Amino acid sequence: MVDVVAEAAGSREGFEHPIFRLAPKEDDGSRTSGLYRYQAEVAARFCLAMLTQESVDYIVCEWHEDFVIAFCDGAVELVSVKHRQHDQGPWTLSQLFQDGGLAHLFDRWVGCDRASNVRLRLFTNAALKPARDNARGLARMCGPQPELTEGRDAMVKNVARQLLKVRWKQPYDNIPDTPQVNVADIVFPEGFLDQVGGFLAVLAIDHDQSANHSITDTNIQQFLLPAIASLELVDVDAESTYRDLVNRIEKANRDESDRGQLASYIVDPARVLNNRQMSARIARRRLRRVTVLDGFAYLRTAVPTYVRGQVPIKAPGGTRLGRKLAHGQVPSDEAAHAERLRSAWYVTWSQQRSGLVGDAADLENLSLEVTDAAFECRGRAEQETAPGSAYGRRMNQLLIQYLTPETVAATPPFKVNKQHLRGLAYQLADECHFYFSEPFDASAEGAP
Template identity: 35%
Template sequence: MHLEAEPQKLPGTRASSPVEASALEAGSRYQQVAIDDLLQQRPHEDIGVSTSQDYRYQAEITASFCISMLTKPQLVEVICEWHEDIVLRFGSPQPALELVSVKHRTTGPWPSISLLCEKGGLAHLFDRWMAYDQTARVRVCTNARLGGSEKDPSPRLLGLACQDGDFTSPVRALLVTHVAWGIIKAAKKKDLSLIPTKDVSIPKPDQWHDPTGLPMYFEDQVKEFLRALRLDCGRPDKPHAADVHIRRLVEPALRETGLPVGIAPDVYKALVDEIAAACRDEDGNPRDLAAFIVDPFANRATPLFREILARRTINKKRIEAILDAAQVGKTHAPLLPSGTRPPRAPGGRKMRSKMADASIDEGEQENAANLRDLWIDTWPRVSTGFPEDIQTLYTLELEILDIVREVRVELSESPTEPFGPRFQVALHRAIKKSRLSDMGGLPLSHHHLIGFAYELSDLCKFRFTRLSSATS
């Protein structure tokens, strides 16, 4: 699954002389200006179900690109709802744009080229690509797989061809013709102004291998489009998008940048909310209200578009502001996610027996039982249900047992008795200092993790006595 864009290395980007380097730099500046001019164009207005639904999912896919900017410096801006669902702007190896269409499919794979063009957004993406003078890369992001056979023109074969760029073999060459007819068919149902449909009769799908009747040069344009296309399949379904992105994108990005992983859920929610707000139509709300009050007539055509574009653009600086706010505003994990005291958990007898053997009084045993109850009640409520939970739980277990060993060795050097109560106090203190609650990326406090430690004791992972008398 592709979770961030990796621009391809373009030929000729390495200059072999100062003169060539200067020419390359000038060309890069020219291309940057050309991209600026493209982005300043007013996008076509989309009306209807195709653009009013699935906005939250679109915002979550947009967030996956935005968070990648923290670790992938070649991606410099993500623009929301401007010409396409998402526009990615790259700064290296050359200034470049990528138009991204986001499509969620409820059940099954994309079964046909026709459906991929109409419902999968391929025709709409082609129309917007045509407006960009064929300078942009293009991508479809979808949760669904590509169906069909590799031996016939199908979405699956199209995905393979786009991946390796081979459209020359007999079967793959037919893909271009099939996609061309699929785009024409979809354009007849939609307002896609740059696709020629007038006086074009569409044959039945089983005759789409024949290009006869396609507009002149249209097949060549489609081939160029497909060479720029990536089919980014296997994105998470709607119910799982947030958890997958938090675990696989936000948490690794925070670790790499040296920030506490515990803020990951807050960062992700704030980022998605920011994107959702950026996607809203706020043409009537100038960004710089003071400037508008001083000179309301200055806010016309191009300046207005710049204002709208700025509102819809997420860059690294904007993401870093979200990170700063999340760190400042981070609240402690709720002690009781259920809102009520946890019920008495089954088991616990072995833990109490070990504490009694270490001369820990009954009051402290009861306190330990309460913390164990808290852990057993909380973990199922805050865990995500994904395979990463197993790794998180196992890592926490290893870390807690390491703390147990360190505390026991440190205290065993002193002959002071009784050992058990001192071990219990030192264990609590060490878990609090460890900040393990930040490591998991889950809403857990040190109280929950101390409760987990007591559960590990009940599972016979450790005792509360000195090393010399400790047995499993």
């Protein structure tokens, strides 16, 4: 079993919590489209909260539970979402374990070796039976600092009985299989009550009845709009932004036609560390703060050259680009601007790419189209310039005019604007993929 506590410290760059190396078990529960939508909207609430809460690192959809929240301090929270129809009434204690997901959460937690940095949460739209010894009483006794402590020992025993009863009819690897007897005669396996007590200490139960019919409005009003105001964003289409986020989460939830195959990876955790296919599956399901922000819809669509929080820096190289622009008689101020755009592309690509093997193909496809556009602009510039005259400035003007996101068919792994594309063009020129004049040795000392 992977040590879930290990590797919680260290650089956040490239950090992957060990829990994501455990392949999820198959869960064949009922999955109607309405329940999928509700689950996605609950996940969207936590994604939107991530925009204003720096403690959350990222969220992974449909992994072990309905989604997992990974915190910057190395902790994770497994979240189970349970939707309940009005005519079913409030949850009773026994129903929370039979149908409400608590037995499933307990099994997953034990499967993670009851690690100290793994927390659990049940989110439901239904009310809880109010009696102290029933579902509402359980919720008040959960967490490291429970609201209610009186009667907790009796509740631990009651929860233990519920778990063992569920195990009689449903297979769970980490719940003991005991003889079927009268409830009062159940004999607790050695150490089981301590496990159950630890389970309650890491469990939270959210019962948000307002989310029953109005979760969309609640999420937009209480989470999305405050985030927009806090980030000082303008012209955001809130409804489209929210709809696109929920659709993306739904896609991540369903983007696995062969989930059962993942179980083989739990046998050899080292195999997961070196498996690119597994990493790609996790990446498809992972939502970071920047991922959510990049999905915002605007009334006036504009992609910033630098994303908020990015620091402009000078890209390495640039000498050959400067010589090529000078040889083509591009004015010095335009050449300086070209260098700034090249650096902007360098920063954007470094920080926005996914880090997966597909990046190389995405960049190559985009580079081919940008180089084709540069050759076309050069051909037009030559035709429009007197024979023997420098055409570099006219070529640069045509790049500004024609090299736009609308003119390229390749799809980069993030949104780009025309400044990004010209920055890539100048980078390709610096790498000697094309010139702003007749070719010459731009690497030679003393080259013009």
